[in-house]
Amino acid sequence: MKLLILLSICSSLALKAWTQPSPCVSPPFMTGNAYMHTEIGGITTSGSFDYDALGQQLRIRSSGFSLNGTFSLDLLMQFQQKVAYEIASSTRTCKKVALDAPFNPIQIPPGSFPVAQTVLGTGSVAGMGLLANTWYGEIPQIQATYTLVFSDNACVPLSGTYSSPES
Structure with missing residues (x-):
């Protein structure tokens, strides 16, 4: 029984790691x-x-x-x-x-981490939506943060927002 619980936990963690978007260029x-x-x-x-x-x-x-x-x-x-x-x-x-x-x-800057994954368009019909990944990060040198959205399959930039104390 303990082995079954351990296997289900490990498979859940592996599935979560496998489905996380990875940085791209x-x-x-x-x-x-x-x-x-x-x-x-x-x-x-x-x-x-x-x-x-x-x-x-x-x-x-x-x-x-x-x-x-x-x-x-x-x-x-x-x-x-x-x-x-x-x-x-x-x-x-x-x-x-x-x-x-x-x-x-x-590219997705080093040190960024994924925040969300969304489908732009429709997800109910196969191939009809655009899977987009939202990334967040910080630029300590200028005390700024950013949020970037890139397409999942081709790493095409869709939008970006930068903010700093001055803005």
Whole structure:
């Protein structure tokens, strides 16, 4: 009888460990859209991005507004070459600036832990819902926390929220 109880406990723990989502790295090439709002400076912006993990490049095109007025941004960052290009389409100019930042692949950061797993869409019809994992973590260097949502099967980022004492 004790063996049966021990076996059921062990199998329950193994099943729980097996069903836990594991950290992942996003596909090497992605294109997407992003929206951002900050309380600091009242900045609201939306735009698109092109991500190349193999070439360690990121291009961001966005426009928005802040307390100082409207703005637009077209920025190509090439991390291997340690250079960024600020592109101004309206004047057809490009400004080359030094880039002193490491390339951070789009992934679940180390030290994050899973919070929830949900199906976006319907779970009642096989293959018709998107299984999403929610992750939580802290960035002690800047006293910030984050919540990230990634798809389960392809590790595609769906949403992210960062907060710090200033925000």
